[in-house]
Amino acid sequence: MSGDIVAVWEVALSDGVYRIEFEHGTTTGKRVIYINGKEVFRKDWMFKLVGKEPFSVGSTEVKAAISIEAVTGLSYEYTLEVNGKSLQTFRDNRSRTTKTWLMKLDGVDTRVVLEKDTMDVWCNGQKMETMGEFADDGTETHFTVGDHDCCIKAISSGKKRKGIVHVLLVDGTRASAQAE
Numbered sequence: 001m002s003g004d005i006v007a008v009w010e011v012a013l014s015d016g017v018y019r020i021e022f023e024h025g026t027t028t029g030k031r032v033i034y035i036n037g038k039e040v041f042r043k044d045w046m047f048k049l050v051g052k053e054p055f056s057v058g059s060t061e062v063k064a065a066i067s068i069e070a071v072t073g074l075s076y077e078y079t080l081e082v083n084g085k086s087l088q089t090f091r092d093n094r095s096r097t098t099k100t101w102l103m104k105l106d107g108v109d110t111r112v113v114l115e116k117d118t119m120d121v122w123c124n125g126q127k128m129e130t131m132g133e134f135a136d137d138g139t140e141t142h143f144t145v146g147d148h149d150c151c152i153k154a155i156s157s158g159k160k161r162k163g164i165v166h167v168l169l170v171d172g173t174r175a176s177a178q179a180e
């Protein structure tokens, strides 16, 4: 990769965490976008030095765009939009609408993501087949990872402000949640 990388962002999606790198040549107008080190977009020459470059991220093709703005003199500012929102707004919304657990299972780094509005579950980039059940204290969403029985319990916290709490059990043991 060249030394023209001007900005790097990390975007956590349900199917994985993506590292986005942007290369901008401020004399040639060159624009290159890398996702997890793989080139996904390249223009070697461009008269226009500012503007917006749309692209998509991940297996669900989430819409993103890099904005190039001129600030003072010959310096530029680069911002990433995801789903038409600033990265921060996108992250804030995701932290409300999803929950993520990270763990090692059979020696493998495992990332489980729950989309709370649909109760869809993702594990290491794969959307899981789940089975929902009602229990005494809430609902249970069952799925398996390898030989492991996994269950996400949705339990009322009893507190209005916290609402429903989601807990992941792997073979009956509680996994720890992760802020991304």
Ligand SMILES: *[C@@H]1O[C@H](CO)[C@@H](O)[C@H](O)[C@H]1NC(C)=O
Pocket (backbone or CB within 6 Å): 083, 085, 089, 090, 093, 094, 097, 117
């Ligand atoms: C917030 O997340 C939900 C669930 O993924 C999505 O449907 C909604 O469009 C998002 N809202 C914003 C403002 O990004």
